[in-house]
Ligand SMILES: Nc1ncnc2c1ncn2[C@@H]1O[C@H](COP(=O)(O)OP(=O)(O)OP(=O)(O)O)[C@@H](O)[C@H]1O
């Protein structure tokens with residue numbers, strides 16, 4: 170089987186995975202994309218979380234639709250006219266955004282196959298794939314599609330400091346091993362709360378679970394991201410301000426923290 174034609178001009182494919190829902194996988198995908206854009210890379214984001222696609226909201230693209238070209242390929246949604254960021258999400262195909270997709274296995278697999286084979290990504294430095302939590306039909310389908318691709322860097326695993334989440338991560342790591350995805354590292358999200366008044370960081374859920382696990386399993390620890398309400402504020406404000414999300418993000422503390430994670434992740438892959 171040949172690798173999908175749509176990925177021919179993509180230099181690096183990175184999957185974002187988490188053992189559990191709600192740990193901030195889509196936020197990490199978004200922040201990784203913003204950090205890469207701020208470093209001058211051309212980025213694509215593919216959201217295959219068919220049950221709760223949140224990427225359109227993250228980039229303020231909720232009113233966008235996907236269009237098919239005359240040769241029946243899909244055109245992604247571009248963030249702006251510079252086309253530095255292109256986005257594809259199942260969310261663009263849903264009429265009622267409050268509803269998640271309740272498709273069964275074969276239909277989900279078919280949709281993912283179409284996204285992988287028929288998207289016109291064009292030339293990209295990085296394609297980030299935001300996957301659903303756990304290991305599902307979607308993961309198996311994407312692993313199947315990427316099996317013969319030599320541009321897949323591997324997976325980034327997102328966790329939170331609580332032990333329960335760390336245990337879930339182990340399942341994700343086993344899945345990666347099974348399908349031959351290299352594990353690029355672990356990011357610990359929601360690691361402490363940054364006070365909006367004095368910027369003091371308090372570890373309300375404890376800390377260090379991700380780092381300990383990475384050490385135990387011999388996996389790279391990419392870093393921790395605190396709970397910072399400015400992220401959600403930026404997401405909500407982006408459609409009302411003149412500044413783009415990238416500009417706002419480049420100036421904030423989270424941007425600096427995530428910049429280090431991005432450098433850690435991309436070092437050696439350029
Ligand atoms: N570090 C952070 N600081 C502040 N808010 C955050 C942070 N990480 C995540 N959030 C918020 O938490 C919520 C859940 O995050 P997100 O949607 O990224 O999780 P997810 O793991 O992708 O969820 P799902 O399992 O539904 O796909 C979002 O509203 C997001 O804005």
Ligand code: SF4
Nearest residue numbers: 364365366367368369
């Ligand atoms: S961290 Fe400092 S400023 Fe923030 S709520 Fe606590 S005491 Fe107040």
